[in-house]
Amino acid sequence: MISDTLQISSHECDSCPIRHRAVCARCEADELEVLEQIKYYRSYEAGQTIVWSGDRMDFVASVVSGIATLSQAMEDGRTQMVGLLLPSDFVGRPGRDQAAYDVVATTDLVMCCFRRKPFEEMMSKTPHIAERLLEMTLDELDAAREWMLVLGRKTAREKIASLLAIIARRDATLRQNKLNGPLVFDLPLTREAMADYLGLTLETVSRQISALKRDGVIVLEGKRHVTVPDLGRLLEEAGDDADGGMLV
Amino acid sequence: MISDTLQISSHECDSCPIRHRAVCARCEADELEVLEQIKYYRSYEAGQTIVWSGDRMDFVASVVSGIATLSQAMEDGRTQMVGLLLPSDFVGRPGRDQAAYDVVATTDLVMCCFRRKPFEEMMSKTPHIAERLLEMTLDELDAAREWMLVLGRKTAREKIASLLAIIARRDATLRQNKLNGPLVFDLPLTREAMADYLGLTLETVSRQISALKRDGVIVLEGKRHVTVPDLGRLLEEAGDDADGGMLV
DNA sequence: CGTCTTTTTGATCCGCATCAAAAGGAGTGG
DNA sequence: CCACTCCTTTTGATGCGGATCAAAAAGACG
Known part of the structure; x- marks a missing residue:
């Protein structure tokens, strides 16, 4: 089974389905142009592991379509999912070069990737990206805490x-x-x-x-x-x- | 029992015990001066509830000394702690005016507070604060995910x-x-x-x-x-x- | 039709919750 | 200094929810 998720209708940010929700949501036209220079798409088939915890990871990315999961494993094999990544969600952490979790494609998946270094440089220059990333991270933290109540008490x-x-x-x-x-x-x-x-x-x-x-x-x-x-x-x-x- | 936690040796940021770890860690001297204008200290006794989930909250703050907890409650009374706040940790969310969790002082506690509006304005002007807050939020998210493994699988x-x-x-x-x-x-x-x-x-x-x-x-x-x-x-x-x- | 994976259903067991009560410790007043 | 209360912590007895082990059923695909 070959996935055909590589067929993105267009590679222009303007027509991107996650344009208004992703980390680039607040960017102006000129900022988008810079992003378009450094971005590239990657696609994965359902079931594929995108990165292993501990691996070197020199890109960050936005999920464009499909679903991925973040999970943590114990030495004896027990695992706990710690994040569910839907379209527009962000993967990776600026400033960190080792993946902290296993990232697995649950369905066929397309991601919009940026090499980490250029992205970090861009972040320090364009506050719109850092601003939006802060907001998204705070939302994720809220979701994680809601989930903690589910895991601990339900x-x-x-x-x-x-x-x-x-x-x-x-x-x-x-x-x-x-x-x-x-x-x-x-x-x-x-x-x-x-x-x-x-x-x-x-x-x-x-x-x-x-x-x-x-x-x-x-x-x-x-x-x-x-x-x-x-x-x-x-x-x-x-x-x-x-x-x-x-x-x- | 009256707490005497109000006695801060000095109110100057220079000599603040959490100066190098809190949300203000990256601020320059001139930025600190602005912060000193809008900050004020509050202290709480052990056991006191600082804010109730759902309450209006028009400040954000850093824990200076003592320990506080964030918890979430279900209607039937079950509760789950979702955050443990130690000195230098940040309380409150810029851009949100309702508390999402109960915040309770576990020990006698001193917080360095900022009214939310001026803090938000300052954040948009001084990237050093937003930068540090992003970093702290990402760390908290990692801690929350570690905790999810504990709750779910241990x-x-x-x-x-x-x-x-x-x-x-x-x-x-x-x-x-x-x-x-x-x-x-x-x-x-x-x-x-x-x-x-x-x-x-x-x-x-x-x-x-x-x-x-x-x-x-x-x-x-x-x-x-x-x-x-x-x-x-x-x-x-x-x-x-x-x-x-x-x-x- | 047969193989492989996912899901359902069944039987049993154990870890933790629940209910109950005793044992410390800290503060208060005689 | 002791008797008292109040709160936290420990310990005990019992029961239940979900894990575990096992196998059947239902799809998915070649």
Whole structure:
């Protein structure tokens, strides 16, 4: 199976699908021109490891399309996913030359890469990039902390419901759908990846999904295609306040 | 019990104990002068809640001395600590006016505060602050991800060992001690706070500390005073690679 | 149709939560 | 100095949720 994700319709930033959300979101036309000089695209097939933790990494990048995961491994093989990278998310850390995590393409993936050194130089010159990167990093920190509550205090059923809610909402906002009707989406993760995300085993994930299905919280067609008839109900199952937060 | 933490020896940034590590670390003399105009100190007693999640928060701050915690609560009362704030750590988020977490002083605490608006203005003018804040935020994100591995995949015993190792190392680097002899420190957290940090119950924390003591991994005098005879041994118990990472 | 991977389902076990109570320690007042 | 209360910590007994081990079922693909 050969991926054909290399076919980007255009290599110009103007028509880039993540133009308004990525690290370059705030750049002016002249700044984009400089970025276009140093950027290059790379694509990966589903399942490919992009970098191994500890490897030298001399680029940073934005996810253009597809999904990747960040995970950490213990010596005995236990692993925990610590980041889920969706289109527009940023990979790599300016100022660091060793990867801190394993980065794996979950689906076919296209990234917009910059060699690290030129990017760092550019960052120090154009505050728009550093500004946007700070904002994105703060958002990621919030997401990581939300996730810590899930990992530390939620039951298996609540964990699954939380993950489904996150995916359902991200998918809806990506397509700019509204959140009050039924939500329909495809799971981008295998049961194993979900287990890795939630600190569970894949058997427990499978059981809890079956239970949520049995209880009518979700409807499944096949293994991956999910319908959420009532997001409020799902949020209740996740242990979240269904009325507060994001919905209002 | 009245705290006397208000007595700062001097209010000048030059002699500030966190001068070289806080958000102002990279500031030049002229930039510090501006900061001195808008800064003010506040102190809190151990146990005091500094802000409640959801409250309006119109300042940002650096911890000068003492320890504070960030935590998140579920509706039914379950809570998870999501941040441990030590001297030089930053509190609050530029651009956001509602606190996202409960902030609680664990010990008597002094903070160096800036009203949010002037600080934001200053940030956009002086890249040194934004630069340093980005670096600090990236470090916090790394710490949060490390913590996610602890919460998601480690056993109770490993969790306790991990926390003790973190505190022991931070304490040693703060005092600029070396890491190869025995490490001695006081636990800044109650058993309950440790449980809250690690996603455990306080009973389990107590049992695992007793077990580590019984096995000679740590030595306790009283409830809070800890000696770690061999950090490598503690790191093994934490499930970490004793040779890799921070030690080298 | 057969092989390989992913997912589901079943049976059993163990780690940690829960409920309960005793044991320290610190501060207060007689 | 002791008796008292209040809070933190330890220890004990029991039960449950999720891990583990095992195998069947369902897709995916050649």
